[in-house]
Amino acid sequence: MKKIIIALAAVGVLTTSCDDLFTPAIENNLGLDYMYNNSDYADGVLGNAYTRLPNDSYSFIDVASDDAVSNDADNSYRKMATGTWSSQNDPTSQWDGCNGAIQYINLFLTHADKVNWAEDPVASRLFLCREKGEAYGLRAMYLYYLLRSHAGFSADGQLLGVPILHEPQDKDSEFNLPRNTFEECMQAIYTDIDSCLALLPTTYQDVSNDADVPAQYRAMGATAAQYTRTMGSLFFGRMSGGIAEAIRAQAALLAASPAYNDASNTTTWAKAADYAAVVLDRIGGIAGLDPTGNTWYTNISDIENMVSGNAPKEILWRGSKSSSNNLESDNFPPSLYGKGRVNPTQNLVDAFPMQNGYPISDPRSGYDASNPYVGRDPRLQKYIVVDGSQVGVYNTTIHTAADYTASDNSQKDVINNTVGQSTRTGYYLRKLLRQDVNLDPNSTTTQNHYQARIRYTEMFLDYAEAANEAWGPTGTGSHGYSAYDVVKAIRQRAGVGTDNGDAYLESIKNDKDKMRELIRNERRLELCFEGQRFWDLRRWQSNDFKATATGCSISGGKYTTIDVENRKYEDYQNYGPIPYDEVLKFNNLVQNKNW
Numbered sequence: 001m002k003k004i005i006i007a008l009a010a011v012g013v014l015t016t017s018c019d020d021l022f023t024p025a026i027e028n029n030l031g032l033d034y035m036y037n038n039s040d041y042a043d044g045v046l047g048n049a050y051t052r053l054p055n056d057s058y059s060f061i062d063v064a065s066d067d068a069v070s071n072d073a074d075n076s077y078r079k080m081a082t083g084t085w086s087s088q089n090d091p092t093s094q095w096d097g098c099n100g101a102i103q104y105i106n107l108f109l110t111h112a113d114k115v116n117w118a119e120d121p122v123a124s125r126l127f128l129c130r131e132k133g134e135a136y137g138l139r140a141m142y143l144y145y146l147l148r149s150h151a152g153f154s155a156d157g158q159l160l161g162v163p164i165l166h167e168p169q170d171k172d173s174e175f176n177l178p179r180n181t182f183e184e185c186m187q188a189i190y191t192d193i194d195s196c197l198a199l200l201p202t203t204y205q206d207v208s209n210d211a212d213v214p215a216q217y218r219a220m221g222a223t224a225a226q227y228t229r230t231m232g233s234l235f236f237g238r239m240s241g242g243i244a245e246a247i248r249a250q251a252a253l254l255a256a257s258p259a260y261n262d263a264s265n266t267t268t269w270a271k272a273a274d275y276a277a278v279v280l281d282r283i284g285g286i287a288g289l290d291p292t293g294n295t296w297y298t299n300i301s302d303i304e305n306m307v308s309g310n311a312p313k314e315i316l317w318r319g320s321k322s323s324s325n326n327l328e329s330d331n332f333p334p335s336l337y338g339k340g341r342v343n344p345t346q347n348l349v350d351a352f353p354m355q356n357g358y359p360i361s362d363p364r365s366g367y368d369a370s371n372p373y374v375g376r377d378p379r380l381q382k383y384i385v386v387d388g389s390q391v392g393v394y395n396t397t398i399h400t401a402a403d404y405t406a407s408d409n410s411q412k413d414v415i416n417n418t419v420g421q422s423t424r425t426g427y428y429l430r431k432l433l434r435q436d437v438n439l440d441p442n443s444t445t446t447q448n449h450y451q452a453r454i455r456y457t458e459m460f461l462d463y464a465e466a467a468n469e470a471w472g473p474t475g476t477g478s479h480g481y482s483a484y485d486v487v488k489a490i491r492q493r494a495g496v497g498t499d500n501g502d503a504y505l506e507s508i509k510n511d512k513d514k515m516r517e518l519i520r521n522e523r524r525l526e527l528c529f530e531g532q533r534f535w536d537l538r539r540w541q542s543n544d545f546k547a548t549a550t551g552c553s554i555s556g557g558k559y560t561t562i563d564v565e566n567r568k569y570e571d572y573q574n575y576g577p578i579p580y581d582e583v584l585k586f587n588n589l590v591q592n593k594n595w
Helices: 032-037 039-050 076-084 095-114 121-150 182-199 224-231 241-256 269-281 293-298 300-304 326-331 346-351 379-383 456-471 483-494 503-508 512-526 533-540 580-585
Strands: 068-070 315-318 322-324 342-344 396-399 410-412 447-449 452-455 549-555 558-565
Touching: 032 039, 032 095, 039 095, 039 121, 068 076, 068 549, 076 558, 095 121, 121 182, 121 224, 121 241, 182 241, 241 269, 241 315, 241 452, 241 456, 269 456, 293 379, 293 452, 293 456, 293 483, 300 447, 315 456, 346 512, 346 549, 379 512, 452 456, 456 483, 456 512, 483 503, 483 512, 503 512, 512 533
Parallel strands: 396 410
Antiparallel strands: 068 342, 315 452, 322 447, 549 558
8 A cells, every 4th residue: 555645734624615615724744733722723634635535526537438539639538548548557546546535534533532622512522523424424435436446356356445444554554455355345335434424414504493403412412503513504515424325325336236246245236226215315205306407517596596515406515616617618619719628429429319208229219310419308409519509608500510611600610630629529518518608818708617526316317227226117125216217207307208208218117128228328318427427337347338439420411420539448447457556566455357
């Protein structure tokens, strides 16, 4: 295990909200004993773990999947997908960041009980509960991300995770540690989540009456004022019980998936469904699906009304809100002063069904190859700029046909493999972008954006996938809704199949295999460009992981599918590597097979 060098930063956050959560101060060398009577400093130790959140920005790892390519020749995921992925060059690695965060967490947990969190003894105890609860939840989350990136089978066929670290390391620690089994890592995640849930409320909220203080804190003698001070809305954006439950569901879905379906693994599909249902039941199950959740990134009223860390109905956990035009600058078409970096593929475009719900490959769909974007799932135009789409603050029509002659309020952005000058696939990204941003150098504007760390739609799709595998399309286990119910609600929200009772869904509602295909496709569409597809393909062991990325060339009114990028993935790359330099240094650290 790499030796993690700790430079403590005093991060005063006891009185901050999500929107300026953990801004590190200048590093210092005050020493650990300083934290015992300086709670802000102690909180800053934990704050260093928050600053390493791997889900706090868009990596656009989608360009390493069949959903997108990059027009930037230096993009690390583009290079990875085309043959440079190795244990020495791994853009997906979470090894240093997650292990560094765990080191801070362990350091914090070792000393937290000695900190004088407040002069008021009841408040001090409540602060301790919250801070330790956050630490356990964060440690579980970081271990989950380590498993997603680095778990795999050794050469002798053993399913391994990563070394489990529950003590802080120093210069005298033993760093040559073996990897724990995948099952041991999953049990460590579950244990930490249990510890987190025993200490934290489901959500942070202010209370005005003592009777409204949750029973476990009331038993500690907490008044409404003390509870609000230590567990109130001020702490929105930090780890909560509800967030920890969602992380448990994510980890369980990973463990239940085909890539980890090993005799040593005790996490079942039913358990994964049950864990997702815990999250969903808190919002009323199917009734809690946000009617506008599939356009969360551009729901302007919701975005502008986010204050003090609160989140819209769709969002379980979010990052900070900030005004910028970086996403638009990177991804608007070049004719609108963007760089067009992320180019959706024809593979993804073909995954959007017709508005009547039928896949475009189904004769009943009514798909017309000579008018491929007509009558399609409304999400296609919401998420992807196709030929004829209107883009930007002036609703400029974008044309990607090679022989189109631009007219008023129209721009021609055809396929061009010159780096940074156009799309490689015939498509541009729309999802995540604010169309009210203006990049014109003479009148440049910015708009508010935020990162959705965990969406409830993801939890619904987690449940649907696991429930279908555990109990079939219409089975409910001990819950009040099925995989079929979830998919029906998500498609209705999207405007798919609303005119014909979603005849396609009804035709497959008793077929587990076809429902699996549909659930995976709905997951692909709903979560596109949010960093899910690459990991999903790996955990499913899908052949689409190696699919050639395709695009569309338009000329003479004809739409021709073209090969854009050959992917050079091998079967063993369903599991990522342990970093080469770690294996080189520590002989007890076994590498995954064939890396």
